[in-house]
Amino acid sequence: MDKIIESLKFDDKGLMPAVVQDWKDNVVLMVAYMNKEAVKRTLETKKATFWSRSRQSFWVKGESSGNIQELKEFYYDCDADCILLKVNQIGDAACHTGYRSCFFTKVKSALDTEIVGERLFDPDKVYRK
């Protein structure tokens, strides 16, 4: 484990981006950030675990919503500075807004965007206050 983690090149904040892809159809669900410990926890627990830059804490994806991501495959790139996870997305939707993918905003033209896909859950119901 340490051998693999030591070969990864984290940035000056100790982080690197991780692309999360649905292992069933290769849809890109989200991008989040990992530090060494998040990589370790993800590989050990087989649940995608990130470092939340806004909350400055570890974040097991799906902890609140139940929509966890079971790790199927773990890759890193030719520069060893980016990770790709293939996951089994429980509950289908990865995005906290209720969309399947965080990439639901498509640039349609120079001035216009459109929303693609549909909400799979209502965030107000899932993330209770």
Place this chain on the structure above:
Amino acid sequence: MDKIIESLKFDDKGLMPAVVQDWKDNVVLMVAYMNKEAVKRTLETKKATFWSRSRQSFWVKGESSGNIQELKEFYYDCDADCILLKVNQIGDAACHTGYRSCFFTKVKSALDTEIVGERLFDPDKVYRK
């Protein structure tokens, strides 16, 4: 154009990651970085254009190898801090090592990785000195 670019949230270095996906089968080819001008050039020219952090210069993907990426679709995520490009990859291989995807290193076990895929070109022949 400016409206879209102004809605994007670049990091403290003026950059954000861009995931590049093959529009035909959703394979993730690579992740690179864009600044405002790279976003503008990509949308205008329809050729994926990045900011090279190592060279500190603009980088039209495929400029040297001929393996350019024709922009098909341009998305950004729910936080507006990550981009997803769907491209038509000319020459099939995106990685400068000759592999189709930069993510050819798969973590097999706690101590071991394996190379997946095969080289589609010989970098020594493509990037002539």
